[in-house]
Amino acid sequence: MRRAILLLAPSLAVLIGIFAIPVLLLFVVSFWSVKSFRLQPDFSLAAWHRFFTVYGDLTLYTLAVGLAVGLFCTLLGFVFAYAARFKAGRFGDLLLVATLITLFGGYLVKIYAWKSILGADGLLNQALMGIGLTSQPLAFLIYSRGAVIIALVHFLLPFAILPIYASLRNVSETTIEAARDLGASASQVLMRVIVPQCLSGLFSAFAFCFLLAAGDYVTPMLLGGTSGSMLGQFVLLEFSTNFNWPAGSAMSFGLLFVCLLVIGALAAAGSRLMRRGEGAAS
């Protein structure tokens, strides 16, 4: 035990030095105040007050976008990973690699691609007008919450596919055959045998996509317009233009805490599901 602690010490020190201390410092800053563009190291709740009053609604919207992206990614990721694992035969791995290569790739490239698809003179509007469904370009396609969600799902999907595929690889075919032998229909096999065996993969996929989406500020900046803006953009604004570090800090930590709360609640629900058996086993 002591040996283990000693062996861990160097990496712990590095982690604390480059991660924990700066984060802690930033957290302390959220209780400072700003007077004529200068940080005042005192104790004030002004920044947190500003977070709750001015940015409260936006935080909830941001969470909603994160949840939506997380859910879509997990769902699509599962469908894709399932097909690669069970429908593609021995080409599963190959299919996965091929798709990941096409799905990974420039973040900005993807955003601009969606801009040229959803924009006023973009592909989709041209097509809609071409077949005569609309006479005017549909303005709501781009610069909306929907556009942000679509682009984020597209960008984050590989991060969902990977952990789900990894956990599906561990589901043995024999358990599926056994379930069918015992009378399970296709949907019962899915819900009672496959999904329960890959819960951890589904959870990592969701957590990853949710956190990355909720913290994003580039996509809403380029595709969100006014109706699709997210908290991250305003954190940036407070830090840079407004030079209000305490507010920016309070907002970052506020969002972080809320996100952790969501993930924690989900993990608790998940482990309660798992514990039915585990607890009884010990």
Place this chain on the structure above:
Amino acid sequence: MTSTPLLKLSGLSKSFGAARAVEPLDLTVQAGDFCAILGPSGCGKSTLLRMIAGFIEPSSGSIAIEGRDITALGPEKRPTNMVFQSYGLFPHLTVAENVGFGLALQKKSKDEVSRRTDEALRLVRLEAFSQRMIDRLSGGQQQRVALARALIMRPKILLLDEPLAALDLKLRHQMQEELRRIHQEIGGTFIFVTHDQSEAFALANLVAVMNQGRVEQIGSPAEVYLSPATLFVADFVGETSLLAGERRQGRVTLKAGPHFASAGRDGPVRAIVRPERVGLKSDGVPAVVTDAVFFGASLKVSLRLPSDETLILRSSEADAAARYRIGERLAVGWEDQQVIDAGPG
């Protein structure tokens, strides 16, 4: 009696691409039978069993249970249940949940599920483990969970694919006893696959011997053992010695020397000699002991005959070890043999 058999396979076969895994075969199993499908690795046993279970679609032929054709039904709709070689237990469920899985799918009441789960666990003597997770069980215990999970469904036919192959010898014998006891207790119909002839003989009342996708012989263990239909069966079943010879006008002369009367076609034959029928005989065939292995209850002796063939002898006499020393020259004989046409070559 003209009642319809429980299971009837007619012309059933399976090809994977160009390769024939199972040649067209017929098999009839009556209710209450304990049927063994016996054969070497790769002969198509699993393929046959999985066709009966519904996991493999046959290339030709039909499967009928109690006269009803079920060839087109999926495994979830067949009145059969399977014990898989690798068990296929659900790792996310407890022992009791594993066993109750099939009944829970049928939307049976909680009471009934738990009552019958207890019953099934009692049958395989795992009552004390009902709340364990699967990964905390030994191999033999997992095997019994798999058995209970299939038995609880009260299948018309229980299919077992080498259920004991993964167990060590002692546990295997124990589980053979258990299987026999359970078969008698519930009076069901079992079909099990094995490559171990002693296991097949210990359990089954009906044995189908397979070789390269063909069923070579179907019969009771005694029939298969005492009058094998083909050379392959004779060789595969038991430690027999096969001695080459020639039949001329109702008389067989073995290369090793002995000759005896035997009706049949002229031509090359093989004489099948059982090791327990061989013994010392003063005017017998000269032989040299090349090997002697002690098996506790008996001694297995390999003898080289003048024809350079090997003859196996088994003796359970107390002084056997002293009598059959390696290098010893003796004269041996046997009481009776069975003769099979060997065909040219």
